[in-house]
Amino acid sequence: MMREFKDFIAKGNVMDMAVGIIIGAAFTAIVSSMVADLINPIIGLFTGGLDFTNNYAVLSGDVAEGTSLEAAREAGANVFAWGSFVMAVINFLIIAFVVFMLVRYVNKVKAMAEKPEEVAPEVESGPSELDVLLEIRDSLKKA
Numbered sequence: 001m002m003r004e005f006k007d008f009i010a011k012g013n014v015m016d017m018a019v020g021i022i023i024g025a026a027f028t029a030i031v032s033s034m035v036a037d038l039i040n041p042i043i044g045l046f047t048g049g050l051d052f053t054n055n056y057a058v059l060s061g062d063v064a065e066g067t068s069l070e071a072a073r074e075a076g077a078n079v080f081a082w083g084s085f086v087m088a089v090i091n092f093l094i095i096a097f098v099v100f101m102l103v104r105y106v107n108k109v110k111a112m113a114e115k116p117e118e119v120a121p122e123v124e125s126g127p128s129e130l131d132v133l134l135e136i137r138d139s140l141k142k143a
Contacts, residue, residue: 056080058078
């Protein structure tokens with residue numbers, strides 16, 4: 001089993017996967033910052049400062065009206081944090097769109113890098129053997 005594990009680790013695909021996971025984690029941090037620091041304020045500007053993150057419904061417990069989600073959780077209330085879920089969905093959609101655009105761009109670059117096989121242009125080499133034989137036959141018929 002140890003030998004199989006060593007063979008698995010030694011394959012290049014595992015290293016590629018590890019690099020992909022590390023880059024993905026860094027990319028997620030960048031996109032999360034983009035959403036929190038750039039996109040959410042723009043959404044808030046258009047929606048009059050609406051931020052879904054603190055929207056929740058109290059399922060059990062005593063929480064004063066207007067209490068933040070974090071304060072409600074610290075108070076021990078059981079809350080249905082639907083606003084956090086909405087923000088997570090928005091983050092996912094943005095990340096999915098950015099990844100889609102990245103993959104689309106990489107595919108275009110790959111397609112440009114791959115040169116199509118050069119096809120030799122067809123050069124007319126004169127009449128074919130059949131054409132010559134037909135011409136001889138026709139000239140013999142005339143004679």
